[in-house]
Amino acid sequence: MQLSPLPRSFYDRPVLTVAEECIGKLLIHVTTEGIAGGRIVESEAYQGPEDLAAHSAGGRRTRRTEAMFGPPGHAYMFLLYGMHWAFNAVVGPEGHPHAVLIRALEPSINRSLMAARRKVAEGSVQLTNGPGKLCAALALDGSAYGADLSGDELFLADGPRGAVGVSPRINVDYAGDWAGKPWRFYERKNRYVSVPPRG
C-alpha cells in the first residue's frame, strides 16, 4: 500500500463501478494538524439527473450542486440537517451530475488525531461509522468543497480490498422507486459499517 492519489481516470467511469471499487480504498486528508485517514468500508452511488435521491435530480444545477456537474475527481461537500457535513467524490464526465457518497471508514492513519477531533475513545466504532462522523474525524467541511482529489491534501489511495456486499441506500425513502435501488456498497463483516445489513 502506498499513499499516492488515485489517477483521475479512476473517477471517470460509471458511478456504480466507482462506488463499488471505492470499498477498501483509503480516504486521506492532510491538514496542518497532520495526516488522517481510513479505509472506505461503505459507499453509495448517486446518479443524477434521473436518480430522484440525488441532489442533482431532474438536472437541478444550483450553487449547492454545482461541483457535481464539474469534471470527475473532485470533492462534493454538503451540509445536512444544519450541522453535519458529508463527503462525496464527483464521478463521470463533466456535465453528468454523478457522485459517490462515502458513508463510513475504518480508521487506519493517525487514529489518535481522529479520536481527539471526535472526542470519543480511540478504537471506538463511533469514530467514523457515518457520513457526518467521518467528516468530523478528518476535519472535512465546506472549505473542502470542490477540492481536486488528485492533489496532495485530500485524495483517495489504493488499499487492501475485502469482500463487498450490496444493499439499498440509507435514508432516501423520499425517492420513491429509486430508494430501493441496490446502490449501497459495504465491506462484509466490517464493524465500522454504519448500518449492518441483514444476514
Added chain:
DNA sequence: GAATAGATTGTCT
C-alpha cells in the same frame, strides 16, 4: 436493544 425528539444552518420555493 429499539424508538423518538431535538439540534441548527445553508439553500431553495
Added chain:
DNA sequence: GACAATCTATTCT
C-alpha cells in the same frame, strides 16, 4: 418559511 443523503441523548422496553 420549509426542509435536508444525520448524530446524539433520552426514554422507553
